[in-house]
Amino acid sequence: MTVDVVAAEGVPVVTSSVPIGAALPSLVRWGLSSDADLVFRTLATFGPRPRRVLSSELGLPVRRTDQALAELHECDAVVSTDDSRAAARIWTARRPAEVVTALRTRRLQIVNAEARERSHHAVLRALRATPVGRDLPLVTAPGTPGTCADGVRYLSSRDRARTRLAEVLGSDIRDFLTMSNDQAIDAESARAAAPLDLALLARGVRVRVLALPPADGDPLDVSGHLVNGTSFQRRESPGVPLKLVIVDHRISLFPADPANLERGYLEVSRPSVVQALIRLFERQWDGAAAHLALPAIRLSEREQKLITLLAAGHTDQSAAQHLRISARSVTGILRALMDRLGVENRFQLGLALGALRVAAPPSLALPDQES
Known part of the structure; x- marks a missing residue:
């Protein structure tokens, strides 16, 4: 899925090549700030944007948005157009896999x-x-x-x-x-x-x-x-x-x-x-x-119901229908859980929730449970 957006200042925004809801690596794990991670996720998912559009969409002060962009630019996670006016520059995220590879390389400590x-x-x-x-x-x-x-x-x-x-x-x-x-x-x-x-x-x-x-x-x-x-x-x-x-x-x-x-x-x-x-x-x-000391976590009632439905084999769409929410809300709930546990994708999320004993095995899940 791609998303077409037109920036508020009349600057066309290119469609994103990363599907909405796709798992993106957390740059916080590599020493970047949470603001930088949030800005990178937005650019990688929704496509290039000028700083003021980013600031408005994310509810971040322009100063914090500028700091996040500078941080991302320093580690080559984003690039911008060459416009001399900061407000007119369009910022684009590099491919997440390439960014993670570069950050890993920067921190390598090879044993002799x-x-x-x-x-x-x-x-x-x-x-x-x-x-x-x-x-x-x-x-x-x-x-x-x-x-x-x-x-x-x-x-x-x-x-x-x-x-x-x-x-x-x-x-x-x-x-x-x-x-x-x-x-x-x-x-x-x-x-x-x-x-x-x-x-x-x-x-x-x-x-x-x-x-x-x-x-x-x-x-x-x-x-x-x-x-x-x-x-x-x-x-x-x-x-x-x-x-x-x-x-x-x-x-x-x-x-x-x-x-x-x-x-x-x-x-x-x-x-x-x-x-x-x-x-x-x-x-x-x-x-x-x-190794891998997972933080304690308590699921809300809606989170628990969603995890139970997905464990029973439901798709995002059918789980959303059971819970009477949108499929996009399902993606948002799962993304929030991934961030809370510091994992990158649904497979790792399932492993983490299983290890913490907060997700029922498929055989015990209730596929017809209504919200």
Whole structure:
């Protein structure tokens, strides 16, 4: 849907390319003011506008509108025509995805790769210095695949490690621990992990993930279909010592060469070593910050009815008819809820409301409930 608007000062306004009601990222998350976020949302949704039209439509004083535009212009989120008179300039929002990418890049804090490798080797050296791990491989990656010590097996490629992990996770397990010193998950790894994650969640396996904070500093990272409050728990720590998974307190896997994951993984099933790695995980877990602490929220009666209808499969239009409001009002209610919870889209909103136990599962929703 696009909207044709004519500015009050006779300046034609170009139609918007962003559908009304489409989820837009919150620029507040990237350090911008709420005024700047509001002005950007307006320009991105309804199209280019001069400052006075923006000020009038949003009910903002011209001074605050000018400050918001200056803030957006400084981070290249908006552009304007070259008219020398400020009142005559037409402001246009850049594509939201491009703006977010630029803001992320500006805030990137990349972990030093050499420091990450040193941390990995320090953990293994400490293990080898104890009686429980003295015969672990002395070299980074053993030359021959297969058993290389008592209770230690070398999986000589990343694909072999993934296959083995899928095999182990497919058995009857109750607990899965993982530490990750990756700041971003590549698409191939995400595709490989998604079916396993879904299966673990469906089986009620307790999953705990300890990870580095994201490189871009984004405080919100809803991990796909998994949210704190279910059997999945996630915490962040800036000092994750190595990449590690531990399955059911009996099998652990970690990279054979932290500088090159394609060289495969070591699988350790020796109980004494696994227990030492579990103790390492628990120390790191206890010192980490809980991730995605959702704010408490109480839904109004109308919000609760709307969420229940949508959970039961209603469209915006049919939910609006049940509630005797307009479809645009439905969009407004959902947008307000997204902003209150700091999420970007309806999928994340559903996850957040489910985690807070304020939305009924579809099987319990009442599709024929009248307002």
